[in-house]
Amino acid sequence: MLNVTITESAQVYLAGLLEKQNCEGIGVRMFVSDPGTPKAETCIAYSRPGEHNEEDMVVEYEAFNAYFEQRSIPFLDEAKVDFAEDKFGGQLTIRAPNSRLPNVTDDSPIEDKVNYLLYNEINPGLASHGGVVSLSEMAEGFAVLEFGGGCQGCSAVDLTLKEGVEKTLMEKIPELKGVKDVTDHTDTSNAYM
Numbered sequence: 663m664l665n666v667t668i669t670e671s672a673q674v675y676l677a678g679l680l681e682k683q684n685c686e687g688i689g690v691r692m693f694v695s696d697p698g699t700p701k702a703e704t705c706i707a708y709s710r711p712g713e714h715n716e717e718d719m720v721v722e723y724e725a726f727n728a729y730f731e732q733r734s735i736p737f738l739d740e741a742k743v744d745f746a747e748d749k750f751g752g753q754l755t756i757r758a759p760n761s762r763l764p765n766v767t768d769d770s771p772i773e774d775k776v777n778y779l780l781y782n783e784i785n786p787g788l789a790s791h792g793g794v795v796s797l798s799e800m801a802e803g804f805a806v807l808e809f810g811g812g813c814q815g816c817s818a819v820d821l822t823l824k825e826g827v828e829k830t831l832m833e834k835i836p837e838l839k840g841v842k843d844v845t846d847h848t849d850t851s852n853a854y855m
Contacts, residue, residue, distance in 0.1 A: 664719055664735055666692065668728065668743045675745040675754060677725035680708070687711040691718065693731035694738060694761045698777040699796065704741065704758040736770070737761045773797065775835050776805045784827055788812075795827060803839035805831060810845075 668676070680688050691709035696702050714720075714729040721728045730738060741758040766778045776797050785794055792812030799806045807827065828841045 664721065664730055665739050666721075666730065666741045666743070668723065669745065671745040671747075672743045672754060673723050673725065675752065676706075676743075677723075680726050683708060685710055689714075689727035689729060691729040691731065692734070692738065692741075692743075694734040694758065697734055697737040697761060698763065698774050699781065700762055702737065702758075702761040704738070704756045704761050706743065706754075706756065733771075736774070772803075772805075772835060772837060773800050776800070776831060776838070779831055779834055780807075780827075784830060787826070788822070793822075798844055801842070803837070805838060805841045806844055807841055808845050809843065 676690055680690070688711070689709045690706050691714055692704070692706050694702055694704050709727075709729050715731065717732040718729040719732060719735065721730065737760055738758055739760045741756065741761075743754065743756050745752055745754050763778070763781075766774055770778075780795055780797060788794055788811075794810045795807050796810070797805055798808045807823075809823075823841065823843055831838055831841060
């Protein structure tokens, strides 16, 4: 279920922008890039006819259609798009409090579960050594991880990977086949050990 608010003032502002595009049937598309991570950004883009995905959720507003990326919907929960006029014209703001931290459930994609555990359980422990680990990609059921900070080039990274990160992820995400490390550990400039 979609729980996104586009205020009346934001709808008027967006309709004005869309009108200037001189494109029949143009709408907006809302999505979150890097959802569920500290790098998450909530975006609104033009969506010309045929540019949206078939899986997108469509909401019809008075002056335009808004398309919401299916993958982003859990991260857009309680999002609000607003427009406030000021002496310089005005500002469109997007607040998406759940874009970086989704409500992870048993039905969530494995990628969301991995990111949730990395950022809420694993990285706080690694931070004491100046380290961090992030999900690079999911490949054939494996979490492909990249270490940074004090973990990159650290002599104990194999132990950290196998006994810490992989063990935690495998215990809490049974459908995960394993983890792989794609970090270039030859760079030891920030290594903890």
